[in-house]
Amino acid sequence: MQISQTARTPLRTTLARYAPRSTAFKPPAPTALQLITLLIVALVSLPIGYLVIRAAGAGEAGLAYLLDGRTLKVISNSLLLTGAVVAAAALIGVPFAWLTARTDLPFRRFWLVAGLLTMVIPSYIGAMMYIAAFGPRGLLQSLLEPFGVQSLPSIYGFWGAWLSITLFTYPYVVLPVRAALLNMDPALDESARSLGMNRWKVFWRVTLPQLRPAMATGMLLTALYTLSDFGAVALMRYDAFTRVIYLQYTSSFDRNRAAILSLVLVAITLALLVMERLAARKRHNYRIGVGCQRTLQPVALGRWRIPALAFCGTLVTVGVLAPVGVLAYWLARGAGEITMDLLHPALNTVGASGLTALVVGVVALPPALLSARASSRLNRWLVQLAYLGNVLPGLVVALALVYFAANYLPNVYQTLPILILGYSTRFLPLSIGSTSSALTQINPRLEEVGRSMGLNSFQIARRIVAPLARAGILAGMALVFLSVMKELPTTLLLSPTGFVTLPTEIWTAHNQVQMSRLGAPSLVLIAVSALSLFIMLRQEKHD
Amino acid sequence: MQLKRIARAASCALMLATAALPLAAQNANEIVPVPLSGETLTVYSGRTESLIAPILEQFTAETGVQVEVRYGNTAEMAAVILEEGDNSPADVFIAQDAGALGALAQENRLSPLPSDILERVPAAYRSDDGLWVGLSGRARVFVYNTEALSEEELPTSILDLTDPQWAGRVGWAPTNASFQSHVTGLRLLLGDDATREWLEGMVANGTIPYDNNRAIVQAVIDGEIDLGLVNHYYLYGFLADDPDVPAANYYLPGGDPGALINVAGAGVVNTSDQPGLAQRLILYLLGQNAQTYFAENTYEYPLVPGVEPSFQLIPLDELEVPDLDLSDLSDLQTTLDMLSETGALP
Known part of the structure; x- marks a missing residue:
């Protein structure tokens, strides 16, 4: 008995050594990722939760x-x-x-x-x-x-x-x-x-x-x-x-x-x-068996x-x-009839969109890593919850945030961070989707090689994962940028006092029946949208 | 490959560079001389930007006090102040009508104004409790298309508009504070039941809803509708651009409930941490300069004695209006419920 047991143990170790490892790049601490994702989910769902309380009230x-x-x-x-x-x-x-x-x-x-x-x-x-x-x-x-x-x-x-x-x-x-x-x-x-x-x-x-x-x-x-x-x-x-x-x-x-x-x-x-x-x-709908498409x-x-x-x-x-x-x-x-300030609305629009794209690009990383690399039932649920913004119309997000911030966050109420939070809740899913699909396309073997060469997790992330996933992350951010720029209801409800953007300019001009004031901001908005779409498509083609 | 790098670098740089912008650009659209005091007032305005912004900018130019204005619907802004409670950043609330001011006063959200402010305007145009003061007067009128209708064909009472002959020809603005206040006035003059009946009749008659008075006047000029329920002064803005537009105001005769006089007014929000400065703004809006602005630029009735209204207007005391105390218009909630129940508001 005793002999067979001792004989079995090394065998199992040997087998284990040759068994393929399912994931090579273990995130530094999965629990930390889960915690961060949980925090993001909380941030995204709190205002909606408050809406429920409000309605129940x-x-x-x-x-x-x-x-x-x-x-x-x-x-x-x-x-x-x-x-x-x-x-x-x-x-x-x-x-x-x-x-x-x-x-x-x-x-x-x-x-x-x-x-x-x-x-x-x-x-x-x-x-x-x-x-x-x-x-x-x-x-x-x-x-x-x-x-x-x-x-x-x-x-x-x-x-x-x-x-x-x-x-x-x-x-x-x-x-x-x-x-x-x-x-x-x-x-x-x-x-x-x-x-x-x-x-x-x-x-x-x-x-x-x-x-x-x-x-x-x-x-x-x-x-x-x-x-x-x-x-x-x-x-x-x-x-x-x-x-x-x-x-x-x-x-x-x-x-x-x-x-x-x-x-x-x-x-x-x-x-x-x-x-x-x-x-x-x-x-x-898939093809059974091997074959080559003409x-x-x-x-x-x-x-x-x-x-x-x-x-x-x-x-x-x-x-x-x-x-x-x-x-x-x-x-x-x-033209010539009304002089209007287009520069500031345009800068505000592009600025708020750029800022949101940056924030969302970073915030999307933990849930995207979780979704790409560490799948368990709990993680899948967490990621699904982070996608919540997908089903929340902009107006609902904005309304929830107005109520929530006015009552509980007086310091950030009517400030840029709340506006960015509103945009981010809504458009985070775009970025998570794009980032996680970029991450899943990276062969884990590459990270194993890096590890075998003595790199630590941080170095692997910086020198192997980041360069490979960069295009996908940027594509997600560009999509967010484009979406935020056109966004109307969140902008109307959550903008800081005096913060004028192209969409709010257009909306105000229409409300005041000043059609001649509509042309310029609308064309600028469409032109910037078209430009960023063009850059995005170009990127896609090159990658 | 090279191109791709450049494109990427450019888009990265664009995002980074723009990220910092809104912080810088936030206040940049107000042209301000070097502020003397460095103080900032936050105003919630239910009045349209194009009507009130120029005079607020003058206040800033003269005093150096920055004014940050949040524009919105009058009822919306009042509701926002209620929602914000103690956290409200608003110092001054400028409303399009007496009703919303009355509603805020009733919820104890306005602080009393000193008598030197209140007594600048006749007692009829300020709160009985001294909580808000009227800044400019406006009359409710019909605006009508002069190509479609002659003055003789116009109804002599607002109650006649439920007649089938007006089906689909009339426009109103149920979300607009001046209209809502008018309905509160109708409730006081006619009673709730008759007012409800009138609203139901109007809805059944296919009265067309617009977002605001300006849109109604535009629709009347375009011939989209023949007649609209508006405040008197919007038409003059259009006439100033083109004296030949086919539209005219019609003042209902004989003290009809359709001929109401209301005020745009202001009050100091009771959670303001700078009530003195807030009062200073209101005092400025009752000054010669601002009152003349209201008379000549927005074609409203100035309320401070000694400032004359625009020559185009029938003087305020010659209008045949029903007897109504503006302080009684505060029951906005019941009016809103009624508008909603009758289908005037969705």
Whole structure:
């Protein structure tokens, strides 16, 4: 007995020595990472927690308000708008992605870039432009006036909100669907063709089912955006959640109602995510067995080329040319008439966005490391919680922070740090996602090599991990920068007194019906957005 | 490779360089001479920036006291002060109407003003308890499109607007403090039930909601609507730019509840740690300079005797208005609930 035991022990050690190690780079102290992440989660969720307390404080009156017909109307309005936008975005996005990815459409690259450009136009600027162009006594109507057109159907309400949000969100569908189309195995299409299906049947029964996961991702993003968008529904006077919450907040003494509505909105958003997860479980779309994909052959459009061009042309005209055209017209009309200070709003905007990008870039590291390197059930939960900002509309975050800071943080209330905290809560997930995917792509063997050469954890982090993950981290930060710059509701509610940014300038100018003051800040905002998007895409290409 | 490095370095540098900016730029948009005292007042203003900012800048220029202004909806700013409680950074609250000031006074959030401030304006335009004072007067009027309507076709009472002939032709601003105060006035004059009935009738008639008075006047000029419920002075801003705009004000006759006079006013927030300086600002706003500004630049009624209103205006004492004490307009909460219940506010 004794002999066998002693004999077994060295054997086990020997085996262990040769067993592959699952993670080479153990974070210095996982518990420290967990603690930091926990702290971040606490910081992100505290104000929301306070919102719950606040809503609960409304008691029976709150419950009555929750079940009131008007609240139900708001819920149905929001759901209706979300459904319509998602459907329209899919109907535009999928064909557009297919045309630009898989066909011989002339100037494909141009259409793609022009079509995606709508992403840099904030929805509130878009909505303002549509009101100016298609609204009562707007530009279109004045063009049609010589032909006896006295009035156009009203742009306000559902259709205006639907139009502006759809046109500025369909790229969320285009991007994943396009990626899926480019990665698709052509053998499936070819097999279907060889089995006697025509082009349409192949598209419906082979291509489309494979696109479902990508479409689901895009449609989920669109739905989340629609629920959280504030500018477009407010300007189009459509009583969706964000507009009603904002009106309750700005024109009522009863602050609890805004809190209650905010929580209902968060609940609906969460339900949407859960539904998507459940649906995603049933999907299997991968290639079984080894094989080599051939390059895709572009589909010849033939006589469909003209309608296809007309489709892309209309999209780009309505989505990009029309808004930018109206802006340029206002700029020209306002030039010389009103002198305005653009420099400070621009510096404030870029400054606050840059600061947030830096903060978020650093703060995202612990949760990203945790998510990439040390997976356990607890860690996964922690990381999921850090993603909370994803489902919190900017207006809700801002509202929660106003309440929370006014009552408990008087020293930082109405200061830049609170504004940055608001932005960070909202956009932290963008950075965590990008950073953790960069970290997972680093081969742990490289770190092992470093360790075997005598580097300590800090040196490994600095000399091996940081250079390799840098591109991903920077991409995440750039995305945050871009998002913060366009952000409206958080900026409106949380800006320090006297802190003017481009979005607040635009909002104020519109509120005071000073359209000639709108052109310049809007164009500057769009130009800076486009520039940072351009830098981002360039980076992506080089990396 | 080289390009990529440069692009990266540039974007890094951009982020770093810009990060420090907001701290520097925060106060930079106020043009200020060397401040004499180095003191700063925080003002919460329910009045629009374009109307009040110029005179606050003059105050700074003359006294060296910096003024930091937070702009917002009047009810919003009042609610923010209530929410902030003891932590409120606000020294002075400037409101668009007497109602919000009254509501704050009722919650004991304003400190009493000295009599030398109060007595500058007639008793009708200040708080009975001396907690707030009116700065400028405004009349509630109809603004109408002169191409769509002649004066004879206009209704003689605000209550007539629920008539089907006005369906979809009228605009109002339910989120606006002046409008809300007017509804409080209607409640006092007509009673809650009649006011509720009127609001319901207006909503049923498809009255179009706008964000503020300015947007209503613009919509009337554009012919988007034929008639709007506004304060009198917004029109004159448009007329100053273009004397030919097809819009005119209509003062309801015979003391109709639609013809209310209200004030924009100010009070010192009771948690202010510099009430003296706060009072100094209010005193300045009641001075010759500021009152003339209100008369000539915003076309409001100056409230300090001796300063004449703009020649375009019917003098304040010639207006036929119902008898109402502005201090009684403080029950804003009930008005807001009613607006919400009738669907005027979502």
